[in-house]
Amino acid sequence: MRDFRSVKLWQQAHSTTLRVYKCAMSFPKDKLSGIVSRSKWAGVSIPAKNGEGSDERGDADLSNFLEIGLCFGRELEYPLLLSKDLNCLSRAGNANLEGAVVQLQNTLRPRADA
Numbered sequence: 001m002r003d004f005r006s007v008k009l010w011q012q013a014h015s016t017t018l019r020v021y022k023c024a025m026s027f028p029k030d031k032l033s034g035i036v037s038r039s040k041w042a043g044v045s046i047p048a049k050n051g052e053g054s055d056e057r058g059d060a061d062l063s064n065f066l067e068i069g070l071c072f073g074r075e076l077e078y079p080l081l082l083s084k085d086l087n088c089l090s091r092a093g094n095a096n097l098e099g100a101v102v103q104l105q106n107t108l109r110p111r112a113d114a
Contacts, residue, residue, distance in 0.1 A: 004050060004051035009066075010047050010054070016101060017047055019097055020040060024039050035082055038079050042072045042075045042079070045069065045072040047069075049065045049068045050066065053069075062111075070105055077101060080094055080101070081094075081098075
């Protein structure tokens with residue numbers, strides 16, 4: 001059994017999730033609870049699926065869980081775009097976080113396709 005915390009991909013996903021949470025904490029609480037909760041949920045799901053997949057029996061199972069994580073990465077893109085368009089996230093903040101999500105997706109994609 002692999003310790004998922006030692007896998008670089010999980011570490012990258014966890015780091016991105018922390019950035020999502022820190023960013024979401026700055027959103028106005030009165031208008032954006034749906035965006036915040038959706039962003040956090042999608043962000044947490046990426047490393048969670050990576051961790052879950054690392055405990056499965058074979059590479060096919062791991063690829064399946066990484067593909068699910070990749071889908072959550074895609075799902076995270078829209079709340080970030082929406083928060084930027086609602087002026088709850090600066091262009092620089094959005095570009096920074098979106099860049100981290102895209103980088104994570106680019107790391108996940110070849111492993112999920114394996």
